[in-house]
Amino acid sequence: MTSAVAWALPAATAAAGRELLRRAAEERDLMRRAQGDPGALARHRLARCRAENTEALRTIVDRHGWPTGRLVGEPASTAALMILLHAPDLAFQLRCRDLVAEAAADGHCPAVHLAYIADHCAVARGEPQFYGTRVNPVTLRPYPVRCPETVDERRTDVGLAPLEQQMAALRRGA
Structure with a gap:
């Protein structure tokens, strides 16, 4: 700071x-x-x-x-x-996800923060993620993504690079 x-x-x-x-x-x-x-x-x-x-x-x-x-x-x-x-503590994560969503909607928090916690909570609950930020460490593939045909639009909206670009960078670093 x-x-x-x-x-x-x-x-x-x-x-x-x-x-x-x-x-x-x-x-x-x-x-x-x-x-x-x-x-x-x-x-x-x-x-x-x-x-x-x-x-x-x-x-x-x-x-x-x-x-x-x-x-x-x-x-x-x-x-x-x-x-x-x-x-x-998933219950705490879910509570904070909602607080982060409010803060992001009000412009007080970067939208990318919401992307990470929303995807984290979705994967923890066995649901498809929204932004593709969570990757299976064994397969190095994203956990299932909701509406994968529009994931890059959602990623762009929060300041993330296209999913394939993230995957290519991950594979280079692996």
Whole structure:
């Protein structure tokens, strides 16, 4: 969060933003460690971190609503989304998906945030996703997509590249 943004935010929401950034960074670090050492202890630490991050995010959401960029700064809002995507609580994810949808409709949250959480929740519920952001890690193919003939239009609407372009980039990186 830039110092200019921090000064513009009330102290409580600025602190929430710093907390979100710290927690997301800690989780990224634990994920890297778990990839290098996929043992039970690393998985346990990562699971505990995600559970604690979920509770911290829940507290922020209960107090302030969805942490939009205007509320906590853009980087912290993105950190909140990352925490939400790894939350072990689908009911909480669904609740926040609706809050993100409202914030995106009001222009207070990037529409791409909604795309990621909407697809995440759809796949978790065994439903087709809307934007094709979720990919099966085994097949490297997108999980089923609702109305695949118009998926690229929906992706364009939220600022995502066409699905085939995303898949080609994924295959290059695999």
